[in-house]
Amino acid sequence: xxxxxxxxxxxxxxxxxxxxxxxxxxxxxxxxxxxxxxxxxxxxxxxxxxxxxxxxxxxxxxxxxxxxxxxxxxxxxxxxxxxxxxxxxxxxxxxxxxxxxxxxxxxxxxxxxxxxxxxxxxxxxxxxxxxxxxxxxxxxxxxxxxxxxxxxxxxxxxxxxxxxxxxxxxxxxxxxxxxxxxxxxxxxxxxxxxxxxxxxxxxxxxxxxxxxxxxxxxxxxxxxxxxxxxxxxxxxx
Numbered sequence: 697x698x699x700x701x702x703x704x705x706x707x708x709x710x711x712x713x714x715x716x717x718x719x720x721x722x723x724x725x726x727x728x729x730x731x732x733x734x735x736x737x738x739x740x741x742x743x744x745x746x747x748x749x750x751x752x753x754x755x756x757x758x759x760x761x762x763x764x765x766x767x768x769x770x771x772x773x774x775x776x777x778x779x780x781x782x783x784x785x786x787x788x789x790x791x792x793x794x795x796x797x798x799x800x801x802x803x804x805x806x807x808x809x810x811x812x813x814x815x816x817x818x819x820x821x822x823x824x825x826x827x828x829x830x831x832x833x834x835x836x837x838x839x840x841x842x843x844x845x846x847x848x849x850x851x852x853x854x855x856x857x858x859x860x861x862x863x864x865x866x867x868x869x870x871x872x873x874x875x876x877x878x879x880x881x882x883x884x885x886x887x888x889x890x891x892x893x894x895x896x897x898x899x900x901x902x903x904x905x906x907x908x909x910x911x912x913x914x915x916x917x918x919x920x921x922x923x924x925x926x927x928x929x930x931x932x933x
Contacts, residue, residue, distance in 0.1 A: 697917055697924040703728070704928075710860040710916040712832055712868060717819045720918045723928065784849060788842040793903045797834040797865075800896045804830035807889070822875035823884070829868035829875075833900070836865035840908060862904050862911035869901045 698705040708726035711718060721727040788794060808827055818824050843858035876893050879885040885893075904911065918925055 697921045697928075699723075699928070701725075704918040707916075707918040709857070710864050710914075711919065712829070712864060714819065714828055716817075720925070723918065780849065781846065784845040785842060788838055788845060791841050793900065793907065794834065794838050794841060796896065796903070797837045797900055800893075800900065801830045801834050803896075804893070807893075811884075822878040822882075825875040826872055826879070829872045833865050833868045833872070836861045836868065837900070837904065840865060840904070840911075844907070856914075859908050859911045859914045860916060862908035863914045863916065866901060866904055866911060869897050869904075873897050873901075 702723070703725040704720065704723040707720055707724050711720075711724075715721055715724075715727055715730075718724070718727075804826055808823065840858045840861035843861060847858065873894055876885065876890050876897070880887060880890040915921065
């Protein structure tokens with residue numbers, strides 16, 4: 697686990713974006729940046745937001761000629777790379793696993809709407825869990841498959857990122873599975889509805905594990921490093 701400027705490097709890349717349930721927000725740069733944006737909208741915190749940076753926080757400026765040369769070098773290959781990645785993105789959107797995950801998301805939100813529930817936000821409510829992960833899973837599945845396609849095309853080494861994104865999707869599928877069972881237990885979903893949705897979750901889980909057989913072993917920064925996090929907490933305590 698790498699710490700940079702007081703934050704766990706890359707911790708937000710493989711999380712479920714549900715900050716209210718996360719124990720690592722104190723070391724998440726994305727959470728801190730989001731809090732800063734919110735603070736900028738609060739007139740009571742305007743003086744804090746507009747305070748000048750400390751001298752040690754000011755990055756050194758690049759030589760203008762070097763920066764211009766760097767921009768030209770990057771521009772020489774950028775258009776070709778963008779065209780390749782757009783083509784792969786179109787392939788990704790037609791992938792059966794992406795399509796199935798997206799269909800599941802649509803069906804879940806239709807179910808919530810039909811049951812007069814736009815989606816509770818309490819993490820302890822199984823409907824909130826189902827609603828949250830129904831949106832997250834398609835995004836992570838799509839990212840995983842696109843990363844895999846980029847790696848296969850030789851356009852960067854994205855296979856590692858694909859495994860990490862697939863792991864997050866698998867975790868979301870497991871939590872969704874448990875939440876549907878809970879809904880059935882408390883009588884908020886019929887046995888048939890539960891069976892149909894869980895069948896889709898099982899299909900997606902099996903398909904992802906076949907596509908990314910090493911995803912379960914992926915070590916997510918912070919989340920899968922409890923000993924390192926414990927040492928971090930101790931050092932700050």
